[in-house]
Amino acid sequence: MAERSGSEASSPPLSGEQLGRFLTDLQVQGVVDPAVAGNPGRRGGAGPSDHRALTIAGTTVMVPVYNAASQDSPFQLVEAADGAVALQDRAGGAASAVQPPPLPRFYDLSTAEGIPYSAIALLHGRDVLATTLLQTCIRFRDRSQSCQFCAIEQSLEDGRTVVRKTPQQVAEVAEAAVRLDGVRQLVMTTGTPNSDDRGARLMAETAAAVKARVALPIQGQCEPPEDPSWYARMKQAGIDSLGMHLEVVEPQVRRRILPGKSELTLERYYEAFAQAVAVFGRGQVSTYLLAGLGDSAEALIACSARLIDLGVYPFVVPFVPIAGTPLQHHPAPSTDFMVQVYGAVGRLLAASDIRAERMAAGCAKCGACSALSLFETAAS
Structure with a gap:
């Protein structure tokens, strides 16, 4: 929440x-x-x-x-x-x-190699540490194939981060963030590498290193790996909850907004969600749904209902255009549209056994990018 x-x-x-x-x-x-x-x-x-x-x-x-x-x-x-x-x-x-939350104290520190801690992980909200393990993606350089809203390499081009964070670096920063700033959870995402595990290996290796230094709940975020055994391997390594992000749901919208990623069909995602829930448990798997990119309210609500049935938290977020991306001038959704979707999805969640606050870690638990948890609580 x-x-x-x-x-x-x-x-x-x-x-x-x-x-x-x-x-x-x-x-x-x-x-x-x-x-x-x-x-x-x-x-x-x-x-x-x-x-x-x-x-x-x-x-x-x-x-x-x-x-x-x-x-x-x-x-x-x-x-x-x-x-x-x-x-x-x-x-x-x-x-x-x-x-405004104060600047975290761990931002004043650097690694032995002279890398600022803020180039390895950032504070999101008030007590969430977030890092992108691999700051590149196999699709990003070809904008005809990349996710059209994505800005993953902008901070790399600006010199504000490093291309790959090692497990030891993330663990070092996580320990300092907990000790100095009271961080309560870690969210790890990644650009998609050119490997069948889709980033799951990076997630597992980094989670193991973090848990060896500090007891911090962790969410990992990656595309569905080809081999479903990676779900158990990530769980065993210390990842407490998993995010696999649909972003948009109607086929024609997926082809327009996610030209490369849309090759992974909705049915492939639903299969992956079921496999992941079997490992992580109901309510410990989530997905982003970006509202305002062309999906109808009815499509977003119907998809959310199916996800909840599977045990997946549908984290509905308003699309926000980011400067420098192909969608930088795309309009954001209206407040009325968001409230319609939030209200319906909040009622679906309230009638289920899934709650944002019950997640071990992750974007839905933080909730700072969406008002969904407020509607979920009101409906309860």
Whole structure:
């Protein structure tokens, strides 16, 4: 679920769905941010790119601040003379107190080779450590085949990360992040390598190294490996939950948005999900669904229902256009569209035995990139 802390915000109390709608509005429209305080966010790369973390009404969310859409947002961050930060309606509406998380202390450290810890892993939200083990992908260089929203190599080209993080480097940073900043979970993703394991080997090797140094729940994220024995091998190595991401679901949308990856059919994914759930358990496997790229609400809801039946958490997230990608000018979905999908999927989750908060680790447990958990809780 989205992270909560009762002391940071002075915004008027909102119900779960009211807060969910407001945070959705921020995530689809973005926020004008003059980088007034705290963590300045991140550009490019994998995961929630062109975002920064903000705590609003006790809930930490990732909001777009660097993409083109956010520059026209009706919301902006302002800083008072005493350093307090507020979210303000640019039309002159009331301001709400927000708290940007402070820069983590582990960012001040470097490896013995002189690599900054922040080039190996980053803080997402308030207490989630995230790393991309392999910052390249077999499809990325050919934009006719790559996922059209992907910016995985941008941070590499900008010199803000390294092409491959070794298991020892990730373990070193994870130990420091837990000790210095109270990190509670690790999310590991990867660009897809040119191997049949689809990155599962990297996940297993790195998880084993991390667990040897620190007891930290881990989610691994990769495409379905050819050999299903990799699920057990990842689990045995220390991965507690697994993410395999569909992103979009209707065949014509998959061909347009995921020209290379769409060769892995939905049925292949459903088969892989069933195999993974048999190893990790119901509710410990998840998938991203990016709403707003052409899938109808009905298709997203129907897919979510099937996933839940399989034991998979459908982590529905609004599409956010990232600067420098083929979809940088693609519109984000409307708040009404997101609320329609969130409400229906939240009710499906509430009627099931799957909950975001019950996941050992992962994006759905963090919840900062989506308001789904608020609708799930409201429906419960």
